[in-house]
Amino acid sequence: MITKEEVEHVGWLSRIEIDAKQSDSYAEKLNSVLDYFGQLDEVDTEDIAPTYHIADIVNVFREDEVTESLSQKEVLANTENKQEGNFKAPRIM
């Protein structure tokens, strides 16, 4: 069971503001899904390795060569919040 407080904590971890009024309804819907996930407890996974992806490849390297990339102008084109070639954001602290 995920509690109202946990919903608010997870909201903070994922940077999604959830006010106290919403956390009850979130908890209810999330719990119905978590309840469904609980059925995996009945599967015996002793000695079973996890599968993170199915591609039969391990490390993919490329030559350390400088190639063309997007210009600063193109990269900044999608925001009004820029200054002197940088993205402009509110202070962190």
Added chain:
Amino acid sequence: MAAWTDISVIRQKITDSSAEEVTSSYIETIGKSKINGFTTLWDEAINVARKIDANGHDGALAGIPIAIKENISTKGLSTTCSSKILQGYVPPYDAHVIERLKEAGAVILGKTNMDEFAMGTSTESSYYGPTLNPWDHERVPGGSSGGSAAVVAAGEAPASLGSDTGGSVRCPAAFCGVVGLKPTYGCISRYGLISYANSLEQIGPLATNVADVAALMDVVAGYDHRDSTSINRDNTYSDALKDDVKGLKIGVPEEYFAEGIDEKVKAAVWDSISKFEEMGATYEKISMPHTKYALAAYYIIAMSEASSNLARFDGTRYGYRADGENWHVMASKTRAQGFGAEVKRRILLGTYALSAGYHDKYYLKALKVRTLVKQDFDRALANVDVLMGPTMPAPAFKIGEKIEDPLSLYLTDVNTVPINLAGVPSISVPCGLADGMPVGLQIIGKHFDENTIIRAAYSFEQNTDHHNKRPPEVA
């Protein structure tokens, strides 16, 4: 023209008239649309068609109009994942598949509607409002690539690209009565596909027939170093267009006909399997015992990956930004206001499943169950050439019927998600109607053995007329 048309017919029209005329006629058809399948039309489409006319129709898809899902990056053309948080975002680069399409002379018509960030089975969660099923406007087109399937079914584009994380190409293909392929993981570069659950998803083509799906695969599949999970393999998909299934061994997993399956869907699929038998194939009933756990494992993995992949949407570099006294507050408000309800639920659950104290119980457990599901496929496909079953357990449901109850929506994905967990290829082809709505037959193959499922699907099409059935309003 426009209407329901094969690429071969369009090619002839282009030769007889021009790519410009063909593109114009599609734009005109889209202008009269009642289904809300397109979100944005490309204002360059006509110019591109003119250039192709001027250059002598050079390329495998010269002048062929194609619709593109909202989550595939198109340079200079809005790409929003049907989300408020990406409103106004115009990619500065093309996805690999778009580069390939342009090189082949295809004309990008515009972008198609989808469930927000591809999280859904109905295309109802889009910021642009729902897409309607061309067969019945009160019903959903399926999802998440609902727009890509609906525009093809409605004759607004001859073919399209969608993406399939847990059934998002096959489900709408089934619900709208068109053909849709989810290729083997690694087959098509994901460069430029906005990630939702990167270990599961593949871009896939949709069209009115199998040959057109193969033609698109010949163009968009192939190695790309910019996707580190891209696999280098040469294949010509259209080589598989042969009407021959003699000796083909079919496995029919009993779990794909589990409790809750619609009786008419079940009947249509079994009729299809009988048809294959008549055509010289053989089938055996098999069991894939971990299928019932695939759905829970899939959702845990998809949500966990989503919580990480969607962290980039924080209002800093593009899209929507809310006000806030510091970065954390700005980002938290941006994400609260910019994401829709289902996206937020999945990010929250994914974050929870990965958080200290719950990682082993949910995420790690799901990855282990994924291994068991994959082993089911390895075992089954060691003895048969393909697996067959219904793509969706029931035909398209009514708009509004399930959207308030997330779990009831998730449960409709029961036959499509195991395929993504295992990474194998799967194609959905029309195999009949149930109460006037299309039913999809799912044909699943071995890793990188697209050609066998394409051959089976093509043979089925040559010997039946299900794919010729059109929605009532489409000539």
